[in-house]
Amino acid sequence: MSGRYSPSEAARRSGFSLDTLRYYEKIGLLSGIGRTAGGRRVFTDEDLGWLEVFRCLRDTGMPIAEMCRYAELARDGEHTARERQELLERHAGRVEEQMALLRRQYDHLRDKIRYYEGVVAATAAPAN
Amino acid sequence: MSGRYSPSEAARRSGFSLDTLRYYEKIGLLSGIGRTAGGRRVFTDEDLGWLEVFRCLRDTGMPIAEMCRYAELARDGEHTARERQELLERHAGRVEEQMALLRRQYDHLRDKIRYYEGVVAATAAPAN
DNA sequence: GCTTGACCTGGAGCGCACTCCAGGTTGAAC
C-alpha cells in the first residue's frame, strides 16, 4: 500500500535481482525510476507493475530489445496503443507456437520414458 | 531407407546446422560418427535417431551438459537404463513446470491484449 | 560520531550454444 520501495524490496517483490534491476534501468527498459536525495533508487507501485509486465514478457521468451520497444511505445503515449497491441499480438502468436512445440516434444519425452519403464521393469524382474 | 547420409543431408533431415553437427561431435554429444576414406562424415539412421532425441531434449530446454550425460549413459549400456529413465523423468517434471508457467503468462498476455482491444476500439470510434 | 549494511557507478567478465573463419582437402562431373 505504501508505494515506495527500496531496491532490495523491489527485487524481492519482482523476483529480479538487484543487478538485473540496475541493468534494466541502464539499457532504458526501466526509466524514470525515482531517487532519494542521496541518490538511491525508489521504486513505486507503477514501477513494480512494469516489472510484472517484463516478467510476463521475459518468461514467454520475448527478447529484451522488443521489450524496450514496447516500453518506448508506452512512454510515447496513448496514440501508440494500436502498435503496442499489434506487438503483443505477434508475440502471443509466437508463444502459441512455442507452447505447441513444447507440448509435442513433451509427449515424445513421455513416450521415451514409457519405453524405459518397460526396459527397467524387465531388467528388475528377470525371467522369474 | 539407404541409411548413409552426407553432412548436408543429415543437417537437412535433422534441422541442425552443419556447424552444430560438428560442434555436437566435438563436445562428445555425438560419438562414433563414421568417416569415408577421405575423412568426410557419414551419418546413419541411428545417428539421425539420436539427433531427433537431442532435438526433443533441446526444444524442451535441457542444457547440453545434461544431454551429454544422457548420451554417455546410453553408451555405457543397458545397465544404465534406470538412471537414464530417472534423468528423463526429472527433466519431464521441469518441462511440466515450464509449460504451466508459460500457460499462466500467456493468459496474462491475452488479458493485456484484451485490454488494448478496448482502448484501441474506443480511440478508433470516439464518442459518435 | 562510529559502525555497518545497503546502496551507488562504470566497466569487465561470464556461461551458454552456437557460428564463423582461414586455409586446406576431397571427389563427382565434365
Place this chain on the structure above:
DNA sequence: GTTCAACCTGGAGTGCGCTCCAGGTCAAGC
C-alpha cells in the same frame, strides 16, 4: 586431368542476458 562445390580442422568470435567487481557513498542504529 581440371574444376568446383562440399567438406575438413582448430580456433576465434558472437549475441544474449545477465552477474560480478572495485572502490566509493549513504543513513539508520548504537
